[in-house]
Amino acid sequence: MxxxxxxxxxxxxxxxxxxxxxxxxxxxxxxxxxxxxxxxxxxxxxxxxxxxxxxxxxxxxxxxxxxxxxxxxxxxxxxxxxxxRITPSGTLRIACAHFTATHLLGAIIPSFLNRYPALRIEVDINNHPVSLVGARIDLAIRITNEPEPGAIARYLGTCQSIVCASPGYLKRVGVPMTPEDLVQHNCLYYSHFSGQSWRFRDKEKGDISVAVSGNFSAGISSLLCDMAAADVGLAMVPEIEARAGLESGRLIQVLPQLEPQPLSIYGLYQSRDHQHAALSLFLDAIKQHLE
Missing domain, CATH: 1.10.10.10 (Winged helix-like DNA-binding domain superfamily/Winged helix DNA-binding domain)
Structure with a gap:
């Protein structure tokens, strides 16, 4: 043996x-x-x-x-x-949310697999954190400012967000001009967040937090964008998610003078001693892509 x-x-x-x-x-x-x-x-x-x-x-x-x-x-x-390290093989198991799989991993994996043909990648798409050990995950990609303890977290980049709505909704309800105006609007938000508040950075006032409410929530940013484009309300979503709607005119950015608090992108893994041979290479590829 x-x-x-x-x-x-x-x-x-x-x-x-x-x-x-x-x-x-x-x-x-x-x-x-x-x-x-x-x-x-x-x-x-x-x-x-x-x-x-x-x-x-x-x-x-x-x-x-x-x-x-x-x-x-x-x-x-x-x-x-x-x-x-030169020719990694075996299976690299990755866990991430739907947004990350669509807008980040989808742009990296094809060239990575072409570079390392002996490697196999499995992606577990789950909008809730999964146990790295229990689910046998080599790498989890998280978009958060508070990565969960108990794992090694490598910073990879930043996710920028915007607030947007459809022309039809803004015509019917009005355009918010200040953060305080958001309390008068139907705000669409992520369902897995506890205590709904949107945070902004203002050059003059500093950090601002506004409690919001609305009649729709979801754990997938693409669905929030779809609801906003369908005149349901305002949504704070990653800029890359809203880009197609902004370019087509289905969505309009509101409160452009304010910067929604950026979220950090982390790669989480369990141990430096027993990590998959492809792990550091894949993390480097993500970081390079984001830069």
Missing amino acids: DRIMAAITYNHICELGSLSAAARSLGISRPMVSRYLDEMEKWAGSRLIHRSTRRLTITPAGEKTLEKTRQLALLSQGIEGETT
Whole structure:
């Protein structure tokens, strides 16, 4: 049996706290994880983990062995990286929202796969954050100013937004001239945000926050754009999402003197020690595209 893989599996068991979690993270069966653990204990000549129905406990011998297996995994990764860094292979699993898949990944993935034909990419589109470990995700792309704790977050760029509405809606209800005017309007917003407020940057007044309300919400910015173009109300959406509607005249930007608070784009991943060989290359491609 591959002792290096046994060492990597042992590291995952210790870091994640269970054989099942290690199996999900590595993409192998739980019986196989158990076999690798048995192999590690034979190799070490000692029991490394006390197993019970409720929890796993690392023995003193297991702690010493863990230090060595971590070094072995890093050494193995360094040797493997000399070739896989040039020609990454296997499957890179990415999680992101619908907007990110459409406007960001769709522009990057074709050339990336052409460059690395031995690589396979799976994209899990979900507008709610998913567990990197539980869903076996190598990389999650988040557009937020508060990336969730517990993962490594690499800043990639900025997402700029605008407020817009249709000519028909503005003719019927009127054009808001100040942030305070927004309380008189039907504001369409993202459904997964708690406590609806739109934030702006004003050169004279500084940061401004306005509580808004409306009769429609959605977790997809393209649908908010469609509703705004259909005379339903005002929407704050990424500028790139509204661009086609602005160019065609179906949408008009309002409050152009104010800058909606930009959102940061992050790449989130679980560990620097066991990351996919293509991960850093793909993050570099996203950052270069955004720049």
